[in-house]
Amino acid sequence: MFDWLASPEGWAALLTLSAMEIVLGIDNVVFISVLVAKLPAEQAERARRLGLGMALVFRVGLLFALTAIMKLTYPVLTILGEELSWRDIILIVGGLFLLYKAVHEIHGEVSGDAHEDARAAAPRAFLAAVAQIAVIDLVFSIDSIVTAIGMADDLSIMIIAVMIAVAVMYLASGVVARFIAENPTTKVLALSFLMLIGVSLVAEGGGFHLPRGYIYSAMAFAAVVEAINVWSRRNGKKREATQMDENGSQSGPPA
Template sequence: MFEWIADPAAWAALITLTAMEIVLGIDNVVFIAVLVSRLPAAQRERARRIGLSLALIFRIALLTILAWLIGLTEPVITILGKALSWRDIILAAGGLFLIYKAVHEIHDEIEQNGTSGGSEGLVGASFSFIIFQIIIIDLVFSIDSIVTAIGMAEDIEIMVLAVIIAVAIMYAASGPVSRFIADHPTTKMLALAFLLLIGVALVADGAGFHIPRGYIYFAMAFAAGVEMINVVVHNKRRRRAALQENGLPDRPA
């Protein structure tokens, strides 16, 4: 069962697969971070924990039915001369859901209709609905992640271990990401733009037009870097203004 431990090629496959799972998990982390930011502070950690736990469960469950997953890549329907598989249909549907969700959230932010609390009944319903949305997108990202991983490793143990490591890193990163988005409202709009971009990429993949993820993640990293600079500059200006209001020097003499 663990013969692969002594095989250097298996370790190389584990490292490569783990790195790929982490990269593919970025989309999952951003989506969960945006959704939980709409919950009261007391509910966010619980929702984040549930979302990432479901991501792990879905991925491991899908690994146990690899034969079925491989069958998802077989064409099942032809539309306008284009043969589509169940994987294509699932990715396109998930992409459309992401586009709808991102556009809806952007509109809500612009119109200032977002709420962060309310009565217990409303909070409970909101929490349940957010978990439901996380389940949907977890399933879409899990299928994309595992189907992409098939062929990179021969042993199921390597795949399961790579998924566990990747989700553990996702869990560690999701907390700071969620808190940063909650503390800096402007970054939420950037995160929503990321989700819109990812949704378009998923729809394109489902339609057979693959957009290399490297381009998308580079654009996301560049935009995030610019936003980090804006946040630092804004904080410095706010701190300087506070010092001036109190009659204190900007820098110690």
């Protein structure tokens, strides 16, 4: 099972697949970060751990069901001349769910209802977040494992690559979630990313492949611009605070 350890090709396959799984995990990280950002700190950490734990369980479990997973790529129905497999249907449903969730959350941010709902029903918000993370974990896991099967033949390579990717996702999700929680304006940007990801999933399920490289490049560019804006706002607040202190010290105590 581990004969590939003595093979350069095996290590190359592991590194390539790990990189691919990490890239595919970006979608998962963004979704989890957005959902946990509106939860209290303790619940947010629990939800994040549960979500990533489920991501790992789903992925490894699906790897041990390779035969069933491969059957998901067989056409099961035809709509408007386009053959759809179970994988296509799952991607379309998952993409539509992401679109609905992103639009609903953006509407809540604009109207202010999201913050009121979070304060009014914290326990239900936690359960709802975990349930939604589980659904999207399953969608992304199927997409991830189908990709893994196409890139490697050894089950142990695929399992190790998935574990590496989930470990990176765990480290990254904490940073992303904290950044979104500390900078509320970035939440709308993250929700816009989810809309973009939802569109790509629906398109891929319908047989139209959108290169992920273009999508992630656009996301990275927008994230860098937003990071510069956040940095600029923080520096502006520091300058204002410094000027106020200087003005206060110059005026001196009243006579």
